[in-house]
Amino acid sequence: MTTRIRPSWRPALAGLTASALVLAGAVGTARAADPLVLDHGHIDAFNVTVEGGELVLDLSEDVTGSHVRHAPEDVLLRVREAAWIDAIPEQYPGSPAGYVLPLTQNPELIWPGWDTNGTAGSGYTDVEIDITAVDGPGDVFLYTLSGFGTVTPLLTDGGYQLPGTLREESPAHTHAQWTFSDPGSYTLDVQATATNPATGDTLTSDPATYTIEVGDPEEPAPEPTGLTVEGLADHYHTGDQVELTAVPDVATELDHYHWYSRDSAAAEWEAAPGGDGDRYVGTAEVDGQQLRAELLDEDHLVVASSAPVTVRINDHGGEEPGGPGGDSGGTGGDDGEEPGDQTGGSTTGGGTTFGTTTGDGTTGGSSGGGSADDASNGTGGTGGSTGTSGGGDTEPQCFPVEEEREVPVEPTEALVLDHGHIDAFNVLTEGEDLLLNLKEDVTGSHVTHAPEDVVLHVKQEAFTESIPDGYPGAPAGYLLPLTQDPELIWPGWDTNGTAGSGYTDVEIAITTVDGPGEVFLYTTNTFGGAVPLLEEGDFALPGTVREASPAHTHAQWTFTEPGGYTLDVRATATNPATGDTLTSDPATYTFAVGDTPDQLSTQGGTTTRTVTVGRTADGADCALPDDSSGGADGAGGPLASTGSGVPPFLMAGVSATLLAAGTAAFLLARRQRAARA
Structure with a gap:
């Protein structure tokens, strides 16, 4: 029996979101006014599913959540300037330079691929994704690399340049290497067709348009939003020259200014003849005259205005404003006391009663701050049929309670997976x-299992006789390539299930490896060559893989010898903001390398079952009498009645207490599952 781990809320939520988006997308393919911009992360750009007898082509991404789906027209894919490579080797498409999205994920760039696993179980599993048209400033190349960096076409016509058609004969999840020759905006028109191999019947999706912006867009120069008038003197004498300058709050090439004046705050504004560009030159003639400036754009629209400034004239013998006899501000007080210097008395409360209930039902204690020592010796008796009273030593009564518990199941053979897309190390928060x-x-699609319930079979077809020097495992071994071979398992890992939890920095520690040979784990760089993935910089397991942010990753595996291998694995997730960590239970993964595995160890696992256990009124474990336990071990046989032996006035409190205790016990049992299995 294969025991599945209970699915989290994420797939259900994603499905509901997807349905809403698909319905929204059915209205039309008009580009959203404010599209979602994705400039990094895992993206299944061409996500093909069969839903309600129809073929749906949309976009799925793990940037804003886990498997969040959108109409393609509602998303803008941005290829950052960091993707630019000015030395693409001659034998690679797009040489000598271009914007490259590599085959292996770079967390700083988008990682677009396609997924047809949503057709599994529908019968329509042979899928063609037809990129019918490409419109943009340059060429778009799409291809993959073999296990050792050899350029390999993905398009059905054997070419590397779009437009073209991708085909997945069986459900698959694929990523590729993309190259855009020039910066700018590209649009791809895409349509999917799925065929039922048994009948020849087909389903065709609605067409969709994808927009990809390549290179960092030139940010428009910010426009000023305000002006400051500088050069105003404290006062002028009649006939003095007034020289002012309008200064924008940000640098700008705009140079069209208007100046206005009025003789008082109550007068109308008029064009000031002294204004010339950002400069104003005039004569001080009216005390209280106000001046202001405006900056206009190419369409003669005002983009920034200044506040009015006031010209003050003082001809009184040269006496300065604010001097003796002039206007001056007063002080905040005449006694030097600072605000808030006064203090108030504190108010104390009284009448609070402290006490306990005594055995005879009276209340003892003290009030108004008095001592409660005299009342502290009283204890409350429960009375009733339990026969216990305050201070008594009677054994607590044991009540039968039903609760959900994980119990062992009959041993069965493991589920053997020998091909297909597998996220072996799937890390999520719950x-x-x-x-x-x-x-x-x-x-199925995104089916989860306890690792101990699965055997990953590396078939004999994976054996490679000529692993080049410089690659781990040379000269020969069982190779699971970086890109999916539909005839082999394609194991990777996925930490996108931590998105939104805060615990997004994940380490997957393969602590021990037991088997007849060595196990190597690595990736390749953009143009070939082995690159370590382990934190230690090594290629051979054991070791630790780290994903500093949610990611979905595949790698190249090599097993040097045939036989059975076990990997002990544990995950730890850190919240970068707080440094807090969460650690998973340990798990054991089994790989069978070479010929079809036989004599597999049976896999027991656990299942959830309602059992009767003994609990005291405060939730502590206790031993039930043999006639009420439903069996000597409390985990089998008929369920005992929870009504017998429980006083009615205790039922409500006992139920609440035991519900909490039962929940805690169930979670504890679930966390201990691997140890019991």
């Missing part, structure tokens, strides 16, 4: 727990 399980798209 409440305050970090879970490590296995997720696969072989028996």
Whole structure:
């Protein structure tokens, strides 16, 4: 029996979101006024599913959440300037230079691929994704690399340049290497067709348009929003020259200014003849005259205005304003006392009663701050049929309670996976727990299992006789390539299930490896060559893989010898903002390398069952009498009645207490599952 780990809320939520988006997208393919801009992260740009007998082509991404789906027209894919490579080797498409999105994920760039696993189980599993038209300033190349960096076409016509058609004969999840020759905006017109191999029947999706912006867009120069008038003197004498300058709050090439004046705050504004560009030159003639400036754009629209400034004239013998006899501001007080210097008395409360209930039902204690020592010796008796009273030593009564508990199941053979897309190390948060399980798209879409319930079979076809020097495992071994081979398993890992939890910096520690040979894990760089993935900089397991932010990653694996391998794995997730961590339970993964595995160890696992256990009124474990336990171990046989032996006036409190205790016990049992299995 294969025990599946309970799915989290994410897939259900994603499905509901997807349905809403698909319905919204059906209205039309008009570009959203404010599209979602994605400039990094895992994106299944061409996401193909069968829903309600129809073929749906949309976009799925793990940037804003986990498997969030959108109409393609509602998303703008941005290729950052960081993707520019000015030395593409001659044998690679797009040489000698271009914007390259590599085959392996760079967390600073978008990682677009396609996914047809949503057709699994529908019968329409042979999918063609037809990029019918490309419009943009340059060429777009799409291809993959073999296990050792050899350029390999993905388009059905054997070419590398779009437009063209991609084909997945069976459900698959694929990423590729993209190259854009020039910066600018590109649009791709795409339509999918799925065929039922058994009948020849087909389904065709609605067409969709994808927009990709390549290179960092030139940010328009900010426009000023305000002006400051500088050069105003404290006062003028009649006939003095007034020289002012309008200064924008940001630098600008705009140079069209208007100046206005009025003789008082009550007068109308008029054009000031002394204004010339950002400069004003006039004569001080009217005390209280106001001046202001405006800056206009190419369309003669005002983009910035200044506040009015006032010209003050003082001809009184040269006496300065604010001197003796002039206007001056007063002080805040005449006694030097600072605001808030006064203090108020504190108010104390009284009449609070402290006490306990005594055995005879009276209340003892003290009030108004008095001592409660005299009353503290009283204890409250429960009375009733339990027979216990305050201060008594009677054994607490044990009540039968039903609760959900994980119990062992009959041992069965493991689920053997020998091909297809597998996220072997699937890390997600559920409440305050970090879970490590296995997720696969072989028996369904995003089906999860306890790792101990699965055997990953590396078939004999994976054996490679000529691993080049410089690659781990040379000269020969069982190779699972970086890009998916539909005949082999394609194991990777996924930490997108931590998105939104805060615990997004994940380390997956493969602590021990037991097997007949070595296991290597690595990736390749953009143009070939082995690149370590382990934190230690090594290629051989054991070791630790780190994803500093949510990611979905595949790698190249090599097993040097045939036989059975076990990997002990544990995940730890850190909240970068707080430094707090969550750690998963340990898990054991089994790989069978070479010929079809036989004599597999049976896999027990656990299942959830309602059992009867003993609990005291305060939730502590206790032993039930043999006639009320439903069996000597409390985990089998008929369920005992929860009504017998429980006083009615205790039922409400006991139920609440035991519900909390039962929930805690169930969560504890779930966390201990691997140890019991």
